[in-house]
């Protein structure tokens with residue numbers, strides 16, 4: 244079985260700070276990591292490989308330094324890594340990103356037929372959850388989003404059964420290979436990198452494809468040109484005009500503060516009071 | 525969306541829409557339903573869509589896809605009650621359960637036939653699944669998880685705002701020479717519009733043109749969640765939430781105590797969830813739930829932007845924090861500067877007494 248996992252290198256958003264005065268992003272020193280959601284996709288792919296044999300190819304589109312993210316995936320046990328990188332991809336929105344990734348997957352497929360494509364649920368920087376569905380539509384693959392469990396793969400019958408998180412419940416879906424799965428977070432736990440894989444990752448050559456090598460001839464479909472959406476401005480959340488009314492009480496005893504608050508709250512919001520009083524105790 | 529932080533030049537100023545795109549008119553809201561009930565986010569979007577449609581001077585339509593036997597006509601009626609002028613309806617047996625393939629086909633076909641300029645969907649598992657597929661099929665722009673929608677006065681286009689950079693900043697996104705302009709919005713981000721049962725509208729039916737054997741993916745089973753076990757934070761009327769200021773997991777019990785007296789749900793900030801004091805389902809904020817209660821009491825929460833975006837839609841916010849300079853006091857309704865560990869029990873007791881007295885009196 245040949246599985247492609249799409250991963251993205253993202254800035255560790257927990258460490259991003261905004262300059263308090265200029266409102267600009269302070270990126271210096273913010274480490275780049277593999278998008279945490281993508282690790283659930285990678286682990287699921289590796290588990291399927293453990294069970295059914297075959298190989299796992301990790302794929303990313305990004306700047307040259309995204310190679311580090313791919314190497315990280317190799318240490319976990321991915322067999323092969325491909326970096327699609329070209330200046331022409333700059334400024335891509337999700338439509339243009341899915342175009343480039345779909346082209347690359349077609350290329351991979353020509354080499355060795357792809358049975359399954361995995362993506363994460365979403366990225367922590369783009370945060371759209373759109374790239375997975377986009378790739379599926381472009382490659383005409385069956386789309387399974389928010390998958391919480393891959394229940395069964397029958398390679399001979401080319402069938403797959405999964406559990407999918409739906410609103411208010413879980414759908415059990417059966418479909419045909421090839422298909423694309425976007426994996427839900429918290430569904431598995433990434434294995435530790437083995438010594439063997441760490442050595443292999445250090446030696447293994449990451450394949451680097453530019454636009455042409457990725458099989459893309461139409462430059463109007465990629466990068467800023469191929470992106471219907473544009474960011475027209477970036478701004479800080481508005482400060483509300485009104486600051487909180489501070490509750491004060493003689494001596495600041497907790498009980499007096501509490502009574503003053505309740506008094507104000509209920510006098511000004513009688514309906515809220517009625518609702519609270521009416522609820523069954 | 526484009527690389528954040530690099531506002532594109534082409535987003536500025538007036539631009540001419542291609543002639544073939546000028547015929548795209550009207551605002552649509554996809555009406556999402558599961559197990560015979562419409563997701564409230566659809567009505568919230570009808571409310572928001574109404575404002576956009578009025579500003580543009582165009583009709584607002586709901587889009588309902590479902591199988592015969594489902595109350596799809598009642599869903600259309602409800603869409604009218606909440607503000608829609610009109611509904612597009614596709615009824616077909618293959619639409620019995622949500623599945624990507626037939627729903628994508630149906631919505632895409634409606635868009636190609638009737639050409640709306642704006643199409644809004646809820647940012648739910650269903651809405652995001654469908655929106656991503658439809659936008660790619662139509663090769664148009666889609667902005668995810670918007671927190672604000674407006675009409676750009678210069679170009680009559682949709683200006684969709686959403687958090688960027690992990691929520692510390694917002695950005696506005698435009699869809700230029702492509703139609704429809706698509707956006708998803710999370711539940712509870714927009715206010716629920718008033719329901720007016722005297723409102724009426726018209727329905728346009730449309731065929732799907734697909735049969736079950738065309739569809740590869742089958743739904744074998746649907747296992748409903750056990751509602752008792754999952755907190756229903758987004759729809760709670762009262763929420764008491766605690767943050768890192770409570771210092772120790774044991775102190776979080778004070779939040780539960782107050783919630784109990786008020787009949788409230790319990791919420792939390794992210795550090796508290798990450799520390800494992802409460803379940804992940806209770807996290808309020810950008811990477812948690814968006815809530816819109818009548819009353820939100822925040823104890824020991826600083827009010828970081830990522831928390832704020834999830835709860836500032838509350839009618840009344842009470843903040844308890846021992847630091848008078850905490851950002852939460854910039855947007856709370858009432859603030860008490862003091863120690864949550866003594867104030868929470870005092871509030872619990874005072875509310876308990878007030879409620880007991882009121883019940884005796886009535």
Ligand SMILES: Cc1cc2nc3c(=O)[nH]c(=O)nc-3n(C[C@H](O)[C@H](O)[C@H](O)COP(=O)(O)OP(=O)(O)OC[C@H]3O[C@@H](n4cnc5c(N)ncnc54)[C@H](O)[C@@H]3O)c2cc1C
Nearest residue numbers: 690767768769793794809810811812824825826831846864
């Ligand atoms: C990508 C990203 C997504 C995020 N998503 C979320 C999210 O969804 N939800 C979320 O909440 N956060 C989120 N965060 C984290 C957010 O930035 C803040 O770090 C977090 O909200 C802070 O939680 P806190 O207010 O509980 O803790 P702190 O910021 O540590 O604040 C604790 C507060 O308690 C006060 N305090 C201390 N002692 C007492 C006392 N005895 N009595 C009363 N007050 C006291 C302090 O003055 C302080 O204001 C996200 C961050 C990132 C980068």
Ligand SMILES: Nc1ncnc2c1ncn2[C@@H]1O[C@H](COP(=O)(O)O)[C@@H](O)[C@H]1O
Nearest residue numbers: 249304362363365366369371372373374
């Ligand atoms: N540049 C990229 N390269 C490879 N995979 C990507 C890229 N961008 C997004 N993805 C995949 O698509 C998923 C959804 O991303 P997003 O739509 O940005 O939230 C991610 O979890 C990745 O698996």
